[in-house]
Amino acid sequence: MDQHTPTAALLPPPDAQPLQDALTATSVLLEQHGYVVALYPSCLPLAHERRLHTVRSALETNRLALLKVDLPPLGIAVLVRQLRQLSVCDFGPGILASAARLLSHYVYAGALLNSVTRLDRVPVSLKSHAKSWVPGAQFGVLANPTPELVKVGGGGRLGGPAFTTRLVVAEGQLQSEWIEKTLAPQWQTQVVEETALPADSPLWWGTGKLTEFAAFLPDISTLYQLVASVRREVCTWCGIELIGDRCGFCSATLPAAGPGGDAGVPHHGAPAHHGP
Known part of the structure; x- marks a missing residue:
């Protein structure tokens, strides 16, 4: 990440920060930046x-977007990084x-x-559960965008x-060369960090x-073009400009697009490379 990308702010849990401190910290963020997008x-x-x-309720503000994201922790960190990158562009909040x-x-x-016996966020078959009891078994699991599961060494692939990507890897208590030597080449990854x-x-x-x-x-530049290519709408409730069919700030849903309309649903082909 370069020095021009803004840092992210952390909103601590209730047991780590009194409510008044949370209100003060959020107010400061709103004063400094105008709007806050919280994932x-x-x-x-x-x-x-x-x-x-x-x-948000106590501050009586419509300038704080609270977005619940159904991604694994590292996936959310990546998404936050991308929004931080785009925040320096000419997009509105x-x-x-x-x-x-x-x-x-x-x-x-x-x-x-090493086991899927306690994995409840991705569909797992009984057969896979049984295999997870075999000593030394390992599983490659994809949670997003489409849930998949393969047994490492079993011939399957995720x-x-x-399109060209960068792969970020966070190692826990399981060491393996599968990601770097098998998954990364299969996914045509340019860089592994x-x-x-x-x-x-x-x-x-x-x-x-x-x-x-x-x-x-x-x-x-790719992220910019991807977002800029989606038709912009105006929220019928709070009046803010957005893409897609749902406002991130007031949660209002836009009417369905008519024939030939673009509701902001992406395809999974390779995004074009264009500068901002």
């Missing part, structure tokens, strides 16, 4: 999610907030696991992106013996 995982504890909504839903379709998030394993990853994947990975579009 949080679907597995976030209920108390933490309630805190986020309490802050409504475009950025609704771009999260669009860009998530282009994040290939998964993990290498469906990957049809390493990062620390997110704290929530063992809980999300049901085991600490894992290595998490995510393939994504790293180039800001």
